[in-house]
Amino acid sequence: MYKVIVADDEPAIRQGLLKIVDWEALGFCVVGDVSNGIKTVALHQALSPELIVIDIRMPRMDGLQAIREIRKIDGDCQFLILSGYADFAYAKQAIEMNVSGYVLKPIDVEEFREELLRIRAKLDRLSGRAKLSEFHADALREELILKLIAADPADAQELESELVPLISFAGKSKQILLVEAEDISQEGLANLESVKTRWLEAAETEGLGYAFQTGPYIGFLLKEDLNRPGAKNEWTRLLQDSCGLKPGFTAAAGRIVYELADIRQSYEDALGLLKNRFLLAGGQIHMVKESVLSHIATESNEHAPPDLEALSTKLCYMLDLGRCEGVAETLEEAGGALVAYDSSETAIKTGLAKMLSVTLSKLAALHQSIDIQDYAPLIAELYQHTHYDRVMNAAHSQLAELARRLGGNGNLPVVKQVMDFIQRHYHGNLKLETMAEIYNYNKGYMGRMFKQHTGDSFHTFLDKVRIQQAIRLLREGHKVYEVSELVGYPNVDYFHCKFKKYVGAPPSSIKGAPPKAKTISLETS
16 A cells, blocks of 8 residues: 555644545555644655645645655655645646645545545556555455454365465464554654554564554564564564654564464464553563463452552551652552452552552641642543553652652661651551561561560550540540540540550549649650
8 A cells, every 4th residue: 555644734634634535445544644844744754655645834834845855855755735725826836846636625525536546546657566466465465364363263274275375484483463552642753553554564674574453453473483582672673663762562472373274373362461451561572471460360359359448558657657668569569459359450540549549648637748739640640551560650659759758767766766656646556567567577576676665565655655645635625435536446445444544544534634643654765
């Protein structure tokens, strides 16, 4: 097929041109559309189209200027000019630059189609019969490959016999590679369709495989399997070069087979991998023997739903203590739990967003310096990424920075850090096991170290902090049952017992004045 670029500063006209004509039936493939002459020149250099349908009046550089620039390096490219101005001066300049046709706006569909047919005939004459024959051979080969990957085993042998004369392999092995293009928008580069076209052309030019298009994927029947030394890197480079600066693709390769009749198996393997595209890293070729993520559940709901509240609390603790490694580990734990329960892109993103929102709300209640609105862009960003690893990297990057900012007491002894932490989180369900896990200590060792430093066990120290806070709240006029809940004792009777143990009087004795009871010391030994 002949490549076409459409250049017009009106998006509606560009889109209309793509729809009103069956380009493929006329032997053309639209590989890109642009809005001004500068982009037209750049895209011509990138794609070398045989035809450019171009408007006269465009911003920055008009159509005639663009044609002059292209004619300096390409005397064969055909131009079909569009213009809303029936001005002979334009037509005269166009004739001098050897354009193929001139169509007035509003465009008459039949007239436009006739111009394309005339230009197609001219291109056929210029390219000669050899190119036309090659075009038919390529089309037939692609058709047979598509039939073979969809065929019943009973029909595969007959299709194989038709395909054999059109292909050759370096060895006996055969393998299918499927590639899905991502939405990339770089100034001066083509859209997704042009990226796909460059893949097709590059594979043919470098002799690496036979290309076909199936649904949203570009497929390749490889001439040599990807286990050949350097083959995987070679294909990765080819795909990346065609996408520009960004990865722009996800690729998967099926199993290696040795008969053409079996390439359906390789195709289905690759297709199965791409169904989990979100869990695959972008810009890489994934092999069917690789696991997508080690913790993917084979069946949805095999695992219990992740406890997002507990994970949020744990992440909050890690951030509050400035434990960057702990932040990374907690995020990984949360991601693994979400994937194991429901590996769909929507479920994972929604779960992570909910967990982060709860975590940041908890932190904002503790630190006046944290405004949860400052992290709204992070939550929104999670939904924009197309791959799991990029979602996790985005979350970790910002949370690690927050942990470093909050972890101002990171140079203090561990016991001192734990004491300060209890003062801030006394109302939570704090356990010695939790603190030991945060610092990667043995529970018993952490307990002995804490008592040696403070003179109290972990739980005794926690009780004393809670009772101190309870006295403060009672003096402020809060009800006993309210205070019990606020300081971390959901059971009010248990609160009564603890309070009397440490204060020597019931909570109801506190009426806004210091109690005549023993004091509670939190000084360390």
